[in-house]
Amino acid sequence: MTISIIRDKTKLNTALVTLEKTAGTYRAQLHQAAVSVLVHANEYGQISPINRFWKLLTQNEQQAFRTYVRLFQFTQDELANQVATDMCFLSLISVKGSGTEWRIDTNQPKENRGVGSKFVKHAQDNLINPDGKTYRPFYERNNLADMKLFSDLSILDGLKRLVKDASGENERTISKVSIQFKNLVNETLAKATELATKAQISKEHPTATSELTPVAPVVDELSAKRSAAAKKAAATRAAKKAIAAIVPSGQLVASI
Numbered sequence: 001m002t003i004s005i006i007r008d009k010t011k012l013n014t015a016l017v018t019l020e021k022t023a024g025t026y027r028a029q030l031h032q033a034a035v036s037v038l039v040h041a042n043e044y045g046q047i048s049p050i051n052r053f054w055k056l057l058t059q060n061e062q063q064a065f066r067t068y069v070r071l072f073q074f075t076q077d078e079l080a081n082q083v084a085t086d087m088c089f090l091s092l093i094s095v096k097g098s099g100t101e102w103r104i105d106t107n108q109p110k111e112n113r114g115v116g117s118k119f120v121k122h123a124q125d126n127l128i129n130p131d132g133k134t135y136r137p138f139y140e141r142n143n144l145a146d147m148k149l150f151s152d153l154s155i156l157d158g159l160k161r162l163v164k165d166a167s168g169e170n171e172r173t174i175s176k177v178s179i180q181f182k183n184l185v186n187e188t189l190a191k192a193t194e195l196a197t198k199a200q201i202s203k204e205h206p207t208a209t210s211e212l213t214p215v216a217p218v219v220d221e222l223s224a225k226r227s228a229a230a231k232k233a234a235a236t237r238a239a240k241k242a243i244a245a246i247v248p249s250g251q252l253v254a255s256i
Contacts, residue, residue: 031137034065035128041104042089042113043120050090050102061139066092068138072122076157086112087119159189
């Protein structure tokens with residue numbers, strides 16, 4: 001299909017009027033299909049409709065759909081660890097030569113899916129006709145407003161991944177990060193964890209924040225040895241200075 005620029009103003013206005021009528025209908029059908037394929041996968045274990053729908057989506061729409069699914073399948077604890085909810089039943093996997101596909105996650109409890117499951121009720125009550133506030137159509141899910149849902153915890157989660165990459169713990173990452181920068185990232189993570197923990201405890205127990213013990217930064221072994229040696233040298237100099245002040249000039253004193 002060859003597409004050309006509409007240069008005639010009247011024709012452009014006509015095209016926009018048509019688009020206004022069809023775009024709303026298309027978006028409504030797109031959202032209806034999204035929730036429907038999710039329900040079919042959960043209630044009946046039918047995975048082919050969701051994968052057929054997945055392949056129809058653009059890259060941006062796929063990202064929005066992934067975010068949409070993640071929001072009801074996972075939550076985060078106070079330290080930004082990802083925790084599966086009782087509506088978690090799907091996983092997205094890479095298939096050689098086929099890109100990505102959705103599968104039923106058999107590692108999750110069987111009670112998470114099937115007729116009468118919590119997700120099916122959630123889909124019927126909240127997802128299929130979203131209120132536009134707490135719940136919105138899936139294609140709106142990857143915007144900046146939704147990023148705020150993760151706030152501090154999302155940043156903390158990113159820092160934890162960064163520390164893992166920098167330390168070489170991630171087998172898919174080759175770390176060439178300097179010791180000084182590793183220390184900086186570790187100290188930032190420690191401080192962020194402290195702040196996130198204080199915020200969580202303050203929310204649950206408003207008077208308990210003063211009882212928190214600060215999280216000590218992680219320091220590499222070499223830096224720790226250097227710091228200990230510097231402290232010992234400083235103590236030795238101080239001791240010698242003190243002895244020199246009380247011992248008569250010229251009298252020998254055993255070395256420290």
